[in-house]
Amino acid sequence: MTLPRQFAQIPRFRLLYPDPSPIHPLQALTTSLTTNNQTPRVSLYAKREDHSSPLACAGNKYRKLEYLIPDILNPTPPTPNSAINGGATAPGKVTTLVTEGAVQSNHTIQVASVAQRLGLVCVVILHKGTSGGLAAARDKDAFLRVGNVQVAKLLGAEVRVLEPSPQEKNTDPVIDTLDELGAHGKVPYWIPSGASLHPLGGLGYARAAFEIAAQEERASQDGDLGGSGRYDYIFVACGSGSTVGGLIAGFKLLEKSSQTQAHPPRKIIGILNSPTMPCSYHEERVLRFARMAGGLIGLDPEKDITMDDVCLDDRFTGTAYGVLDPESKQYLNMMAQKEGVILDPVYTAKIVRGLVHWVQQGELGRDWAQRATTTHSGQVNALFIHTGGQSALPAYADIV
Missing domain, CATH: 3.40.50.1100 (Rossmann fold)
Incomplete structure (x- = not known):
């Protein structure tokens, strides 16, 4: 080719x-x-x-991530609008990959696998509010525990399952997570859901x-x-x-x-x-x-x-x-x-x-x-x- x-x-x-x-x-x-x-x-x-x-759990996201990794490994100044489009949120060597998805997201476990491959920490944010599968499941506890959630944890990711935010709450859980990591001396790299906005x-x-x-x-x-x-x-x-x-x-x-x-x-x-x-x-x-x-x-x-x-x-x-x-x-x-x-x-x-x-x-x-x-x-x-x-x-x- x-x-x-x-x-x-x-x-x-x-x-x-x-x-x-x-x-x-x-x-x-x-x-x-x-x-x-x-x-x-x-x-x-x-x-x-x-x-x-x-x-x-091979799937389509690995193709996308192949082109993100050189940027992850190359210490650069923060990317403009990084909290939206993806990229490093602070200058320096990236320490942590952060991504999000619905409960049972395939994308999140492929990011977790890449983090393991690169020797980085991974934080996975799962949103209960965007998962119709969770709402339809008869056994919601199992839905939140098995499948891709279990795989992400096996890969060493920190999994944060978030409740739907009240409409009046004027905060963004992604920005909050990135700020928290930065405050603890980490250099997070934000990968938006599906890597599409990157x-x-x-x-x-x-x-x-x-x-x-x-x-x-x-x-x-x-x-x-x-x-x-x-x-x-x-x-x-x-x-x-x-x-x-x-x-x-x-x-x-x-x-x-x-x-x-x-x-x-x-x-x-x-x-x-x-x-x-x-x-x-x-x-x-x-x-x-x-x-x-x-x-x-x-x-x-x-x-x-x-x-x-x-x-x-x-x-x-x-x-x-x-x-x-x-x-x-x-x-x-x-x-x-x-x-x-x-x-x-x-x-x-x-x-x-x-x-x-x-x-x-x-x-x-x-x-x-x-x-x-x-x-x-x-x-x-x-x-x-x-x-x-x-x-x-x-x-x-x-x-x-």
């Missing part, structure tokens, strides 16, 4: 395996969703980001776009990928937004670098997992993150990336973030029993639900008919990105 020069020069600390996270066909799912006379034929694949790293947060999945392209080329040469020879559609969770934004930026740079435009651009479809904010809010965030990453890797952010590149689907969010609704539970069970693939209850079960809908209802075929060239109109390849998160399943034992 070769990155353009400007992109390749950005420092990266490798957390992933030397080989790409594997892509494999979802043969049973493809067979169950398609018929012989279907046009176009749809072939489904999975990219296993849950198999991407030797560190604990200026470097989109780079990991911009790089993943180049990895996917290299895997496409190999699969096409081996005769394992028909049709356009590409993964024409890429389905991925959209939570904090920088995974989707990074993919958009990376594939845009690939298209711009390509000598030929024989194929329609790959379409990234982000499946939203929370109904808290309207889809337009998430679209603006993803566009902002895509442009932020694009500007770092060699694109003209305003000209090369537009809202037309952002495709988010909010029909599968369920009742709340972190809640495994009955429909998504069906797909969690289906993937386990048809493919032997274990999904997570917060993100990937909803992605597969969305993917199945797009195929069964003919939405993928209709979209492809509008975009495909005649040469490649007979087959469409769709890639599901498995972002990990299975370690949260024990907290959902009374639902699953």
Whole structure:
């Protein structure tokens, strides 16, 4: 895999395996969703980001953190607006990583694992108020004790579980934590939820776009990928937004670098997992993150990336973030029993639900008919990105 020069020069600390996270066909799912006379034929694949790293509970956040670590290890003056965007909050050598998330956050345990890898202390802030899963759990004590909470503690993190703050209370628990650490002589480095607000947060999945392209080329040469020879559609969770934004930026740079435009651009479809904010809010965030990453890797952010590149689907969010609704539970069970693939209850079960809908209802075929060239109109390849998160399943034992 070769990155353009400007992109390749950005420092990266490798957390992933030397080989790409594997892509494999979802043969049973493809067979169950398609018929012989279907046009176009749809072939489904999975990219296993849950198999991407030797560190604990591999998942999509390690790609993002690879680009944050050089900044963590390089003592610099505090980053402007660091309490919002991420970065060191005081000059000097960083001693402590601080991050936040909902109860059962995957991001927090990957940050905790990185802290252990770097020999740093980790403080994890978990917010009860943003966890719909906690509110829906019948055994709330277990939800607060097992799964990712347990893993974070095993990794040596200090876990602080916060009650929802009263609306009239004019304080920020993150700023309070950073101030407290600073007052005790620590140098904390703030990593916002999902690393998305961090200026470097989109780079990991911009790089993943180049990895996917290299895997496409190999699969096409081996005769394992028909049709356009590409993964024409890429389905991925959209939570904090920088995974989707990074993919958009990376594939845009690939298209711009390509000598030929024989194929329609790959379409990234982000499946939203929370109904808290309207889809337009998430679209603006993803566009902002895509442009932020694009500007770092060699694109003209305003000209090369537009809202037309952002495709988010909010029909599968369920009742709340972190809640495994009955429909998504069906797909969690289906993937386990048809493919032997274990999904997570917060993100990937909803992605597969969305993917199945797009195929069964003919939405993928209709979209492809509008975009495909005649040469490649007979087959469409769709890639599901498995972002990990299975370690949260024990907290959902009374639902699953």
